[in-house]
Amino acid sequence: SGEFIVIGLGRFGRSVVLNLTRQGRSVLAVDLDPERVEMVKEDVDAAVIADTTDEQALAELPLERMTCAVVTIGARATEASILTTALLRQLGVPRVVVRSFNDLHARVLLAVGASEVLNPEDEMGRRLALHLSNPAIGEQIQLGDASITEVETPEAFVGRSLAELDLRNRLDITVLALRRGDRVRANPRSSEQVESGDVLVLMGSAAAVRRVAALE
């Protein structure tokens, strides 16, 4: 299991803190702004006011117990997030996950020892744009070159069996699962007839899946 330290309690940092606590993890929340510390105090094991670019202040925290640090310092303090990341690694925290604000910031964070960087706005902007431009496409899992994608059944498929559609030979697409209302069936039989409103879980190249999703 392990203990987490989360530094920087803006909207994103507070969401990470609350969700880690909900998953039953032990969390130490840190921010230089007393009001932000006050906002999460009730929800965590411990909450501390500290400027984490101050090595002295950081060294006084119980970092040896932490298996992972999450640095969610904001866009207006990118130097502080870089300095904090470097200090956490020097003080021996094994894994440091850091929020980045652009490609250059991400590269510098990785250079000073961040284990992972992520940019929540970019990631969510990408997902929303994908969802808006292909309304038939739902959630996706990227697996190397292939992807597993939820697709609303195109009208052109309704009333036909999976054998007739022959997606494997025509587009190299496998139907992994079929959802009809609340029921989900893994590896549907080839004789299964597709109905309107079915959701198909397809595995194939991103281009092949988009072609299916673009059918009327």
Add this chain to the structure above:
Amino acid sequence: SGEFIVIGLGRFGRSVVLNLTRQGRSVLAVDLDPERVEMVKEDVDAAVIADTTDEQALAELPLERMTCAVVTIGARATEASILTTALLRQLGVPRVVVRSFNDLHARVLLAVGASEVLNPEDEMGRRLALHLSNPAIGEQIQLGDASITEVETPEAFVGRSLAELDLRNRLDITVLALRRGDRVRANPRSSEQVESGDVLVLMGSAAAVRRVAALE
């Protein structure tokens, strides 16, 4: 295909604009701050400076061409996002997707006609916390009660065949796909032997999948 209007060009709004343009969509970007409009002008079909709580200013935009509006006005102007959403619906935009900042804001937005609301920080905070607390768990697709989840093969599975593991009878889990290096195989045979480093794509209840992910 259709045309999109994106209102509010903070980090998230700019990411939506850039990703819609990359998907080949036509985008009209709007903000009351000229500097923000300047930042995206080169990347979009049209970019306009306007205060979208001003009905007159909004009515002058070519809204009749828009199939969808995205309102990404920031946390410091929640009233503006509510008012803008209401006006867009009154002026006939068929679909309005709006960023929300808390549950109350989301409920009010839905009450004035938002088609969908989303909170990027909450969503990403939830995903990150899930990934951090279950390191063996990768991406997921929620399908009603079941979920399709990428799981790193636990050591306890290595060297055993899928038939021996008998996940379907023991945990009601189906192995939909198996990834080994760059190769991904859908519906692996039951005689397939699992190797260290394999990634399994499992379908089953969230609790059953977590039990597999928690094995050493």
